[in-house]
Amino acid sequence: MAKFRAMTVVALAALAGTAALAGTAALAGQAQQQASHQGHQQMEAGSVALPKVSALVESYPATRKAPGIVAVVGVGHSSVARQAGALAFDAGAPKADGNSLWRVYSMTKPITAMAAMILIEEGKLKLDDPISKFIPAFKNMTVLVDGTKDLTAVPAKTQITVRHLMTHTAGLGYTIVTKGPLLKAYEDAGITPFTSTTQAEKELRKVRPATLQAFAEKVATLPLIAEPGTKWSYSIGLDVLGAVIEKAGGMPFDTFLQTRIFDPLKMRSTYFTVPAADAARLATGYAFVGENALPLDAGATSVFLQPPSFPYGGAGLVTSANDYDRFLHMLQNGGELDGARILKPETVALAMSNLLPAGVLYPGAVPNTGGAPGPSQGFGAGGSVYLVDLPGGPGKGTYGWGGAAGTIAWVDPKNKLRATVMVNYLPGDRWPLRTDFTKALYADLLR
Numbered sequence: 001m002a003k004f005r006a007m008t009v010v011a012l013a014a015l016a017g018t019a020a021l022a023g024t025a026a027l028a029g030q031a032q033q034q035a036s037h038q039g040h041q042q043m044e045a046g047s048v049a050l051p052k053v054s055a056l057v058e059s060y061p062a063t064r065k066a067p068g069i070v071a072v073v074g075v076g077h078s079s080v081a082r083q084a085g086a087l088a089f090d091a092g093a094p095k096a097d098g099n100s101l102w103r104v105y106s107m108t109k110p111i112t113a114m115a116a117m118i119l120i121e122e123g124k125l126k127l128d129d130p131i132s133k134f135i136p137a138f139k140n141m142t143v144l145v146d147g148t149k150d151l152t153a154v155p156a157k158t159q160i161t162v163r164h165l166m167t168h169t170a171g172l173g174y175t176i177v178t179k180g181p182l183l184k185a186y187e188d189a190g191i192t193p194f195t196s197t198t199q200a201e202k203e204l205r206k207v208r209p210a211t212l213q214a215f216a217e218k219v220a221t222l223p224l225i226a227e228p229g230t231k232w233s234y235s236i237g238l239d240v241l242g243a244v245i246e247k248a249g250g251m252p253f254d255t256f257l258q259t260r261i262f263d264p265l266k267m268r269s270t271y272f273t274v275p276a277a278d279a280a281r282l283a284t285g286y287a288f289v290g291e292n293a294l295p296l297d298a299g300a301t302s303v304f305l306q307p308p309s310f311p312y313g314g315a316g317l318v319t320s321a322n323d324y325d326r327f328l329h330m331l332q333n334g335g336e337l338d339g340a341r342i343l344k345p346e347t348v349a350l351a352m353s354n355l356l357p358a359g360v361l362y363p364g365a366v367p368n369t370g371g372a373p374g375p376s377q378g379f380g381a382g383g384s385v386y387l388v389d390l391p392g393g394p395g396k397g398t399y400g401w402g403g404a405a406g407t408i409a410w411v412d413p414k415n416k417l418r419a420t421v422m423v424n425y426l427p428g429d430r431w432p433l434r435t436d437f438t439k440a441l442y443a444d445l446l447r
Contacts, residue, residue: 072324
């Protein structure tokens with residue numbers, strides 16, 4: 001097991017999402033005028049002046065912080081892209097653009113959560129349904145007495161609910177944050193729902209459950225770190241939620257996402273398994289070791305070209321900046337885009353509100369990822385939420401999440417603003433991209 005941990009230390013980090021929220025204060029008149037336009041329009045590169053954002057984007061490949069970077073900013077009903085560099089440091093690598101493919105890891109979580117909200121809207125799920133209604137193995141969970149010592153546990157007083165899974169309050173663990181005997185138990189049971197490299201994948205598949213339902217049932221055999229509904233702790237909750245969606249939705253989890261979200265939104269570059277024909281669009285994933293960026297997963301031969309053990313609702317998707325912008329645009333519009341209605345406005349508002357159980361606080365940063373805590377934040381359906389307006393910053397209701405490989409995504413419905421930034425390197429907080437991008441965008445929009 002020590003050898004396994006050493007081999008996959010970088011890979012395990014790839015599960016970590018960061019609280020990558022950003023935003024802006026009330027937009028100038030231009031954005032208000034654009035709000036009356038219909039449809040999802042891609043602006044010409046020069047039609048919106050974003051000088052500071054452009055300079056920041058161009059600086060990343062220029063200073064070898066990343067081989068390439070793409071940022072798509074949505075203002076009102078339109079979007080503008082800024083990109084620089086290529087998909088790898090290799091000479092002749094394809095240029096990065098809005099249709100390039102990136103590992104978004106934990107930016108999968110908001111999509112999974114919104115899939116559950118579809119079922120809640122349809123009455124097939126309820127926020128406070130016990131998940132044992134769909135996966136009976138979760139009916140009699142246990143809670144660790146002292147996780148630093150051993151796996152001694154007592155019966156849980158409360159059942160895990162859909163709300164708990166969405167908000168990381170179920171008491172479930174995660175290999176990137178769990179410690180002690182429970183971490184070893186997770187590893188031994190193959191509770192590692194992520195894909196990183198071909199070498200790591202070969203080892204993980206020796207013990208990982210082969211199906212989503214088998215994975216969830218295996219999770220149910222392990223003790224919880226806390227009583228459900230009492231503590232926020234980053235977890236595999238969204239992966240287990242995928243298994244609940246599969247049962248409640250009456251179809252495979254990945255099929256549900258494809259038919260209910262990706263196809264209607266015309267997200268044609270979003271995959272759990274990247275087709276071979278699209279391999280040339282996939283960025284190479286890098287890992288920084290000291291000052292050197294080492295190729296971890298080359299795009300042309302990526303492990304993401306092979307089907308995963310099962311679709312990972314917490315960290316499994318590869319997508320483009322343009323596709324993720326369409327998902328955010330739908331949320332910004334209250335659940336609709338280009339005539340496709342995914343959710344009702346009131347369902348979107350609920351999803352992007354503070355859904356934490358009473359008395360539970362969101363700490364504002366994910367441990368060990370470098371995410372900066374934000375003031376007055378709560379947690380909604382798979383992402384953090386600002387509870388107040390910040391002067392010159394996010395509007396109340398700004399919702400989003402990030403990925404371990406440096407990706408950022410958030411939507412500020414109040415100010416009709418959204419942003420997606422794509423890079424692919426580990427650790428994702430190697431550079432202060434989230435902070436720097438936020439500052440640059442504020443400066444450009446408020447100038």
